[in-house]
Structure formats: structure tokens, C-alpha cells
Amino acid sequence: MSVSVQTTPAIITFGPIALPAPDRGQDLHLRVSAPAVGDDLPVILMAHGFAKSLRDYAPLVDFWTAHGFAVIQPTFLDSATLDLAPTDPRTPDIWKHRVADMKRILDDLDQIEDVVPQLKGRLDRTRIAAVGHSYGGQTVGMLLGARVIGSDGTISEDMSDPRIKAGVLLSTTGLGGEFLTPFAAEHFSFMTPSFAELTTPALVVAGDKDDSPLSTRGPDWFTDVYKLSPGATALVTLFGGEHLLGGITGYGVTDTTDESPARVSAVQELSTAYLRTALYDDDTAWLEATKAVADSPDPQGRIEEKSAITTPEVAEAL
Template sequence: MSQPGPGSNHAPPAARTSPESGPPFSEAGGIPVDAATPVTTFSPVVLEVPGRPVDLRMKVSAPATGDNLPVILFSHGHGPSNFVSSLHGYGPVVDFWAAHGFVVIQPTHLDAMMLGLREADDPDAPAYARSRVEDMRHVLDHLDQVEAAVPGLAGRLDRSRIAAVGHSMGGHTVGVLAGQSTADPADGSDLDLSDDRVKAAVLLAAPGHGEDLAPAVAEHYPALKATAFHGMTTPALVVVGDKDWNAHFSQRRDWHCDAYSRSPGPKSLLTLFGAEHGLGGISSYDAKETTDENPERVAALRALVWAYLRSALYPGDRAWADATAALAAMATPVGAVESK
């Protein structure tokens, strides 16, 4: 039987009854954002990678209009579904960010269930922690090819404004790009795979410090044992759910906060009240692994991430200040923010 992915609650959803019809779900959960635009989506974009067992395939979502567009490189989680943890997932957040001005690039990592490689004879399996980071760096190395492959995209990217966002194991991937410690899966030696092309990072429900990883998980996912945050200097937003705790991974209830609490600034921490590992349902529309389905929480989360990245990539932009003020002013806030 396969192990759950790093950080996953992996609990069956509670039984649900059909609710009465209520008000429509909002787009941004009360957080101020700019006007949405139509989105174009193109997939697969395919890059050949020497030595990789399969080509690197990705989906690109972009605003239909506009130039000098900032980029989000998105890393999916290591979830139990066949297709959600791949270029096919995370529509609730990706669609929003593209509609509000970002070009979002979603590579499919080797741990995607659809590829059938989790049990491969590879020291990097099953999570492919090193390969995941190398995927992201390969995309950045070949942005010319990505632009050329997507009709109407060539010449529209602002390569000085690149962010990386990831969920769960994808948060670990993004953390490594931002300077988080990791190890070579072949021999355990320290690796530095940070990338200064990434100007801002967002870690969603990411694994915490390796020294507090439960022994059984450390054996199955040895790459996580090296996780440490003292060198993670890239500005980052760390997003956690206050109900996201699973003793299978760590006895510490604040384990997912480590990327904030154990790293140097500048960092911000967004704690979502009542949220579990799916943070309300970010991985897909009505995904089976969402144990805490809450579309309004997702609406606020994606708007807050958008606002953070706007201000992180465009110094002087007030989007983050306005968003956190709106969050604090809510009669029933969906979460709380602290920064250092």
C-alpha cells in the first residue's frame, strides 16, 4: 500500500449531505484585487531533458492580453489522485492567478501518479525531491522554448519578476529554490539548488524541519530528513492551516510553520483558521483529497497570495498592505498574518 504524500492528512472526508442553495461563492473572499481578464491555457508544452526517463510536460496559463507579465512557476503536491498532482491540477488557484495578470507554468514532476514512476529503481523515488527542483530550474533555463511553444505568448514575459509557488511536497520544492537545505538522494551529501532568478516564494502547507520528521516517514522519504531553513533567504510567504496536523509525519503541531519560524526574514506567515492540508480545496475543483472543502477559504487564500506576490515583485505596490488590512477588518477573519 502506498504511503501518503509528505504533509498529507490522508484521512477520509466526513460524510456530507446536500446543502440548501446559498449565495454564490465569491472570487476573492473579501480581499481587494484588480479586475479579472480572460485566460488562455495551452498544454502540453514539452521539453526534452537529457537523462530524464520521460519528457518534461507542463501547462501554461496566461492572461489573454497584456505585456511584461510576471511569472509563477507552480510545483504540485505528492497527492494520492491519479491526475491532480500534475499539470492537470490546482485549477482553483492557477485559474485565478492567470486571470489577474500572472503567467502560470505547471510542470509535471516524476512523482505524478499518472507517470507510474513512484516505485522506480531510482534513489530519488518516490518523492523525486531533487528531480522536482531540477524540473523547475530546467523550465527557467528554457523560457524561450516555453514562450515559443505557446501561441501568442512570445515576448510577453517579464523575466525579472519570477515567483515560485508550491503545495505540500511542492512547497518543499519551492523552499529549496529559495535556499532551504536539501540532500543528494544518492549519497546524502548537502546540495545547494537555490536559484536567484526566483525573486519571491510561496510555500503552501510545506513539510517542516527534518529533525522532527517521524521515523517511518523519514525512512520512506529520506530527502526530507535534510530539510532546514537557516539558508532560506528569498522573501517568502508561508501558508499553513491551523488544523493541518498529522502525527504520521511529525509530533509537533506547528511543524508546517517551520519555513517561517526557522528561516531569516523577510518572511510572512498566513495562518488559515479551520484549514487542513488541502487549505479548503486548492488542488482541484471538488478533489477527493480535500478534507476541509471551503471555497470561500480558497477564494481568500488565492487573493492573498496574489497580493503578496504583487508587492514582493513590484516594490511600492500596496496590494499586500491592502489585503492584510482587509483580512484584519473582517467581522470573522478567515486567517491571520504575521511578518518579520
């Protein structure tokens, strides 16, 4: 698969940055990465999976920044680097803190630019996307409009943020209730989503071998958000992909069970192409990427679409 997007030869990385967050109990730490040159940079907020931190997902972050995005990575309260006790009163509501952390970043972009002088005045705040993996996918889903169904059947408050114009949901968990294992139902009450309210454009990426111990179903559980939300316009199913999608969490990490540089490359290229087209009306990257997958003699996966995010004018021009 090949995506025609302009690359930047060098990137800058700055962190950790500490944002004051008194209602959180401790500062919110961030890492910022961006192209070394260029202005009007679109922004990606990257939500890590359970126990990960701002140090993870380098294969994705490096690729996105090399292709023109500024990337901001927070460390959430569930990170193993913080070692929050299970008895901590914040633990049951960490999923809410995660969403609040992402919004805090957007609220404090001026402060972040002040701390990173190389970034000052270079962000395009009209083009902001969010990407999440696993638990991070649940976080981003809430920002795109998804809700949580309470034990009494009520739907949670709307926690979406209109500043986020598009999203990518990687290995994002599906429906709850009868589809959760007893352990998941007991410990992760927030994993009972309603996707009907998720209306922001999103790409869903799932592995066809991602058989989660949290669900009574198989890998198709991770496609629920695509099937049940009006906003998810495209689904990429990676052949042989397990939960880490070939190793997206880091270079040479030991917890990857399906190591595949080609699979990671597919995630890099397709996520970049989708976000370019979702954020720029005249961008053809996603259409080119889908054609490349369709024409490949040995594709890493398949793509399904409900409706193209490419405008008819762009499609006709191609």
C-alpha cells in the same frame, strides 16, 4: 478579505508542452496559462504536491491568471499520471529532479514561448515567483535557499535559483529528525531541512488543523519554515484549515477533507497580494490585504509578520 488588483477578463491555457529532458529519462510536460491580453506578465512556477500533476490546482491558477500572472505548471516524476515504479532508480532522488525540472523551465522560456505563440514576448523575466504545495513546498523551498541535512549531519549543496524573486509555501513540511514518524524517516530522507539558508522573500500558509501522519508533532510543524528561515516574512494560519487548505487542488475534488470556498478564496487573494507586493516595489496589495484581514469581523485566519515587505514610503502613502 478583498484585494484591489486589476483583473483580466479572459485567459489562455496551452498544454501539454513537452520539453526534452534526456538526463531525466522522459520529457518534462508543462501546462501554461496566462491572461489573454497584456504584456510584461509576471511569472509563477507552480510546484504540485505528491502524486498531483499539471492538471491540478485550477482554483489557484485561474485566479492568478485572471489577476495578471502567467502560470507554468510542470508534472514531476512522482505524479500518479506517470506511475513510476518504487524500484525505479530515479525514485530516491525525485526531490532533486523536481528542483531540476523547475530550473529547466526557466532555462527553456524561449522554447516555451515559441510553442505558445500567444505568449511570445509577453513574459517579464525579471519578475518570477514560485509557489509550492506540500511536497511542492519542499521543492520551492529549495529554490528559495533551503537545504537538506544528510544522515551524517552535512548540509546539501545550494540549489537555489536567483531568477526566482519570491515564493509562496503552502502546507510545507517542517523539521525532520525526531519530528518525523518512523515511516517518514525511512521513506523520505530529504524531509530533514535546514531553513537557515532560505533567504528569498516568502509567504508561508498553514492550516491550524493540518495534523500530518508524517510528523510526531501537530499542525505547528507546518510553521517551522516561517519561524526558522530569514526569508519567510509572513505567515498565514487558516482557521480550520487542513492539508488541502479548503480545496486548492481542484474544483470538486474528492480528497479535500476541509472543503471551504472561503478558505480557498483566502489563499487565492493573500497569495496574489503577497506576490504583487514582493515583485513590484510600489505595489500596496499586501498591505491592503493584511488590513482587510485585521478589520474583518469573521476572518478566515490570522497573519503574522517578521518584517513588512512593503516599503516605508508605500506604508506612509497609505
